[in-house]
Structure formats: structure tokens, C-alpha cells
Amino acid sequence: MSVRNLLLAAMTLGLVHSAQASEVFEQAKITAGEMLYRVECRRCHAPDTNDPSYGPPLENVIGRGAGTFPDYEYSEALASSGIVWTPAALRAWMEDNTGFLPGTKMRHVGITDRTVQDFILTYLASLSTQASDGTNVD
Numbered sequence: 001m002s003v004r005n006l007l008l009a010a011m012t013l014g015l016v017h018s019a020q021a022s023e024v025f026e027q028a029k030i031t032a033g034e035m036l037y038r039v040e041c042r043r044c045h046a047p048d049t050n051d052p053s054y055g056p057p058l059e060n061v062i063g064r065g066a067g068t069f070p071d072y073e074y075s076e077a078l079a080s081s082g083i084v085w086t087p088a089a090l091r092a093w094m095e096d097n098t099g100f101l102p103g104t105k106m107r108h109v110g111i112t113d114r115t116v117q118d119f120i121l122t123y124l125a126s127l128s129t130q131a132s133d134g135t136n137v138d
């Protein structure tokens, strides 16, 4: 094998390795997010719309209009807020929901650590039943 081919092979292996590493990293973030979600959110929010949930279930919450989960009795404040749950809005909500939207009936949570927010956001994104092309994968 020529030096050039050897170098090419090494580069290819390197790429495969880094692709695997980022997949492992993504999975680790989801797992960490799930653990944090269990501690911070799960007692009020089912991650699956088929399960009983005190607050609105958070499956497919990213990109959803606030206050739109069918048959859930939202506060007036949330129902009429016009918020869309982008990652940035969810960050602000986790950081200080009662400051972000006075009148919400969700008890105050104050998650200010961006890494913790990141993990929870990655987990919430993993609860999507929509493929990136918009088709339903559930």
C-alpha cells in the first residue's frame, strides 16, 4: 500500500470514528436528559401522550404552539400566549417559567444551568414522533 493510500485509509477510519463518537455523544445527551427529566419534570409531564399526565404531555412539544394539546385545561395565560415551543422558548421556560409567563399554573422551575437545559432539550427532541421530513414515524 502506498503512503498516499495509507493516509487515505487512516483519514477514512478517522471519519468513521468521529461519526460514531458523535452518535455516542448524542445518545449520552439523551440518556442524561432523560435522567434529569425524571427528576425535574416527569412527576407532572408524561413523555408519551398515551400515558396519564398531570400537566400537558411533552411528546412532540418542540415546534408545538403553547396551550394546544387537545383536552388539556391550560391557564388562560398559557392558552392565549401565542408562544411556539422553540428550543429558545423552552430554555426561557425552564429557566424561569413564572417570570417568562406570569399567570401560568406551572409551579416555578428554575433550571439556569445551560448544560442541564441542553440535556433536557435533547431528550425532548428525542420524544418527537415526526421524522425530519415531516412524516409520522410513530
Ligand code: HEC
Binding pocket: 037, 040, 041, 042, 043, 044, 045, 054, 055, 056, 061, 065, 066, 067, 068, 069, 073, 074, 075, 077, 078, 079, 085, 090, 093, 094, 103, 104, 105, 106, 107, 109, 111, 120
Ligand atoms: C409540579 C408540576 C410540574 C413540573 C415539575 C413541571 N411542569 Fe411543566 N407544566 C405543568 C403544568 C400544570 C402546566 C400547564 C401550565 C398552564 O396551563 O399554565 C405545564 C406546562 C408546561 C409546558 C407548556 C406545554 C404546552 O402544551 O403548551 C411546557 C413546555 C412544560 N410545562 C415543560 C416543563 C419542563 C421541561 C419541566 C421540567 C424542567 C416541567 N415542565 C416541570 C406542571 C409542571
